[in-house]
Amino acid sequence: MSIRELIELSAAEALRRITAGEISAAELFDAYAAVPDELNAYLWRAEPGAADGNGAGAGAEGPLAGLPLAVKDIFCTEGIATTAGSRILEGYVPPYTATSVQRVTDAGARILGKTNMDEFAMGSSNENSAFGPVLNPWDKARVPGGSSGGSAAAVAAGLAPWALGTDTGGSIRQPAALCGIVGLKPTYGAISRYGMIAFASSLDQCGPLTRTVTDAALLLRELQGRDDRDSTSVGIEGGVELPSREDLRGLRFGVPRELGPEAEGIEAGVREVFERTLRRIEELGGELDECELPHSRHGISAYYVIAPAEASANLARYDGVRYGMRDPDARDLTGMYERTRGRGFGAEVKRRIMLGTYALSSGYYEAYYGQAQRVRTKIAEDFRAAFERFDFLVTPTAPTVAFELGSKTDDPLAMYLNDYCTVPVSLAGIPAISIPGGLAQPDGGGPELPVGVQVISPAFTESKLLDAAYALEQAIGFDARPPGFGGGEA
Amino acid sequence: MQSELSGILEHVDRIQSLDLSEVEPTSHVVALENVMRPDEPRPSLPRERALEPAPDPYEGAFRVPSPNA
Amino acid sequence: MSANLDGYEAVIGLEIHVQLRTRTKMFCGCELSFGDDPNVHTCPVCLAHPGSLPTLNEQAVRYGIQIGLALGCEIAPRSIFHRKNYFYPDLPKAYQISQYDIPLARNGRLGDVRIHRVHLEEDAAKLIHVGESGRIHGSDASLVDFNRGGTPLVEIVTEPDLRDATAAREWLQLLRSTIKAIGASDVNMEEGSLRCDANVSIRPAGSQELGTKTELKNMNSFRFLERGIQAELERQVALVRAGEPIEQETLHFDPRTGTLTPLRSKEYAHDYRYFPEPDLVPLAPTQEMLEEARAALPELPAQRLERYQSELGIPEAQAKLLAYDGELGDYFEAAVGAGTEASATGIANWVTGDLTARLREAAGEDGEVHAADSRVTPQAIAELVAMVEAKQVTAQAGREVLAKLVVEGGSPAEIVEREGLASISDSGELEGIVAAAIDSDPDAAEKVREGNMKAIGPLVGYVMRETKGRADGGEVTRLIRKQLGLD
Secondary structure, three states: OOHHHHHHOOHHHHHHHHHOOOOOHHHHHHHHHHOOOOOOOEEEEOOOOOOOOOOOOOOOOOOOOOOEEEEEOOEOEOOEOOOOOOHHHOOOOOOOOOHHHHHHHHOOOEEEEEEOOOHHHOOOOOOOOOOOOOOEOOEOOEOOOOOOHHHHHHHHOOOOOEEEEEEOOOOOHHHHHHHOOEEEEOOOOOEOOOOEOOOOOOOOEEEEEEOOHHHHHHHHHHHEOOOOOOOOOOOOOOOOOOOOOOOOOOOEEEEEHHHOOOOOOOOHHHHHHHHHHHHHHHHOOOEEEEEOOHHHHHHHHHHHHHHHHHHHHHOOOOOOOOOOOOOOOOOOHHHHHHHHHHHHOOHHHHHHHHHHHHHHOOOOOHHHHHHHHHHHHHHHHHHHHHHHHOOEEEEEOOOOOOOEOOOOOOOHHHHHHHHOOOHHHHHHOOOEEEEEEEEEOOOOOOOOEEEEEEEEOOOOOHHHHHHHHHHHHHHHOOOOOOOOHHHOOO | OHHHHHHHHHHHHHHHHOOOOOOOOOOOOOOOOOOEEOOOOOOOOOHHHHHOOOOOEEOOEEEEEOOOO | OOOOOOOEEEEEEEEEEEEOOOOEOOOOOOEOOOOOOOOOOOOOOOOOOOOOOOOEEHHHHHHHHHHHHHOOOEEOOOEOOEEEEOOOOOOOOOEEEEOOOOOOEEEEEEOOEEEEEEEEEEOOOEEEEOHHHHOEOOEOEEEEEOOOOOOEEEEEEEOOOEOOHHHHHHHHHHHHHHHHHHOOOOOOOOOOOEEEEEEEEEEEOOOOOOOOOEEEEEEOOHHHHHHHHHHHHHHHHHHHHOOOOOOOOEEEEEOOOOEEEEOOOOOOOOOOOOEEOOOOOOEOOOHHHHHHHHHOOOOOHHHHHHHHHHOOOOOHHHHHHHHHOHHHHHHHHHHHOOOOOOOHHHHHHHHHHHHHHHHHHHHHHHOOOOHHHOOOOHHHHHHHHHHHHOOOOOHHHHHHHHHHHHHHOOOHHHHHHHHOOOOOOOHHHHHHHHHHHHHHOHHHHHHHHOOOHHHHHHHHHHHHHHOOOOOOHHHHHHHHHHHOOOO
16 A cells, blocks of 8 residues: 555554554554654654554554554653653653553554644644644644644644544644544543643543544543542543444434534634534434533633643642753752743743732632632533433534634634633533534635534543444545645645 | 733633632542552652753752752 | 749640651652662652652551541541642642641640641652752752652641640650550651641730740750740740830741741741642541541550559659650550569559669660660569568669669569578567667767667668668667667
8 A cells, every 4th residue: 555545544444454464553654654744743753663662562462453643742751752842841751651651552552753732731723832833734824723733733634543632621622623633532530641741630631633533432442541640530431332323313412502603703614514513413313402501601711710720830840950941040049940930931831820820829719719610610510401401512613713823822812712612621521522524714715624513421421422423423424634634735 | 921911810800700609619520539549669760760851960869059049 | 944934924836747657658659768868769750750640648548547536636527638839949849739728637635735637748858958069150059859758747736725845845745655656657856757846925924815926947856845945935025025026937946055046938928829639539538447547546645644543543743754655654564464563653653763764874875775675674673663562672772673683684583682682571680780780889879769869870870781771771760769778
């Protein structure tokens, strides 16, 4: 098979062929390793021929049979530099590997490279990386979304069959939507966070970015599970079933008014694709109705208090004492802290650390952090109430298609508002998947770009979620590839 | 930076208007309790590995400017 | 050391940190260090590498619950951990995982002091100031050793119920022996497994309001604690009498010079921005956990004190000495249970009196020797006491026997035999010596006959010398008087 043919295979399809002896895992690995990365998707890449040397035992054994995998540079990988997209960790080589990565490499996966990301996972466009932005393979003048922009772009552009990412407020789902691929954020606690560089501890989750829903299920199956090094991990009881549903008969889908097509800021093209998807759900036999998540309109406010607050504490360890960058010109201890962090962190990270510190400070804690955590309780309650009437909720993943590089960097709040469909789900800790719904033009014209549809389900119901998403995916039949696929022109 | 932060705070301040006095703040997302580890030793890092990433290792320790300097 | 506080009353509270005797650290599986080379007990967790997460040590929790129960506290049905945020090189995460407003245990009592709270937290690493030899860019350097970082700690905070420095020392000794009895810690102040800070203020005697308090830190022995508190009380009284205000500050007591100096504390005016630790889940001790912890508690010093006084009739001062020192109490009990005729009060007397004094002498400059470590077995001391009580030897002879036991060990009966220390029970022999005494000093004899009892001294002395103290003093006096025709 040619490189092009190899990299067009979904992971499941590749697995089938490897198992059947038609192709080898090594040639698949080398094909991917050879694709030129014109998107700045990777911060580090394995050489072709490196399949057997990195991150796993000898031989292509196990359920993942040697399949290559891209890993967001937020996961610690022993012996491989890990930066979290930040200057402050430039050159840092972890002495250990994240449990999630270890699980998949123990299952046979091979690491293709570490993907670029918004610094410390703070961003929705991958423009906050200290190592340059990632470009969207559908239009290189546009963003791929973030913070797992590198992973999403790599999967969409044929630089990897699938990738690991992390999602705190939408950082898997939104880039998946903007790049036309599948992205799943599992229930909080489904996958171990040990070794996953922390941004917001009560929100961060590892998840797969893939070409198909089946691939997402395959990867999730290996990732999930309780880890005794992560006290907040529980795994998914009963494991993960591979999806097979052919229709949506007997399933009830709710469309939250606050996050639906009439919500503020949704582009016309996104609305259209979304509504078409709703029709498809009905065609498949699903029942549709409107519902309310009254407190979800406060999701962004609550999120942008809680996440920065936790981040301000999680990022305090980057002080130049034990690893990472230390400013060489510091004359005293305070100077060392200030100069190291002043030079090592980018603007968005500093902004959030300041916000977070403020939200936790004496006299403000109750009004900010305390109040935000109450809003969070209400948001979770809203979802629970909705799930008494519905099996799933469905929303657009993001309000717009991929926007132009630099178009929102001057207005952080506008950037934050990208997340308002994804953030309430994160606050509630429940699972959601984004699948491509179709293509649409941005408001004001331009190329046709992917639109993602988000399906949400109750905690720990990933198998059912994947099943329904699969049926919908099959019916939608999205098979477009970006012009930048395989390193070609975009 | 200042004006950006003010803008964000203004948006975030919206939650102040909500009356949530009867609501419990979420402090833990998973409904778990008593997750503990047995008091059994696990291998520590060999010292060289622990000091490898250090910006200023010295005599087996991490050197820093003195807090009293 | 009673406080002459010039009409003012001392108000003292203690804040104690105890390092637990677990095998591993509070939040990771690294072993605890005992003077090992720096940084040999570290891992990504206690070095706070990116992506690392804490996991709670179940034995630390057990010890925490036991300490809470031993201090008569209510164990919280649900408690959580908090992050206490500040920057310092000995704090790798730049936050300490501790407990804030929902601690493990509250509202207890030990002796006369109420316990405000008991909670779990992790210790910081060790900072060694290198000074001159470590000049970098012209400034001094420090070295950080993370072996200690993450050691499990229990923090105990009392209400300000103590009223003088001596009481503070004694109470701390009681706390120490209580925790030692549980086995939760070595509670050694010199080694740092028991650390005590004191909050000190004064107020006019009889007032209910609290004055400004200062904090005394880093007192690493019981004596220094007592002296430091006393010095601070005196300093505050002097200030108040001079009409000066008392600054709320943290002070260090230098025992060599007896002076108090303000510490430029890393914690002054600090906002720790506490928030619940999201990486750990709540602790909700089950009935089982509580019962198991309670059942594993040995008899505690406060209980012993009560028992020694009410059941054994030991006077309070001696009972305290025996009850508050777990090993001494065990020694005492072994002696009482040794199957001799000795009375418990007698044994208590000898153990807390002569034995302790002799052992202290023998230890000399080097400090304490514990009875349990000495050559005097509980059996031996009990036998000795029995012999004295049965008047087989005089008390004085008994002390000679004790001196020998301290040096060589062995059995009191053998020593008595060997040294010929048995009381003279043969009154014929004694009568003869008494007669010789009277003959040797006719002047004294005459004075006694005339009614001057003070003059009996030399006669008794003669007999005691001749008998090498083996005669019972009362019996000797009786015989002298009889031979002089007085009774």
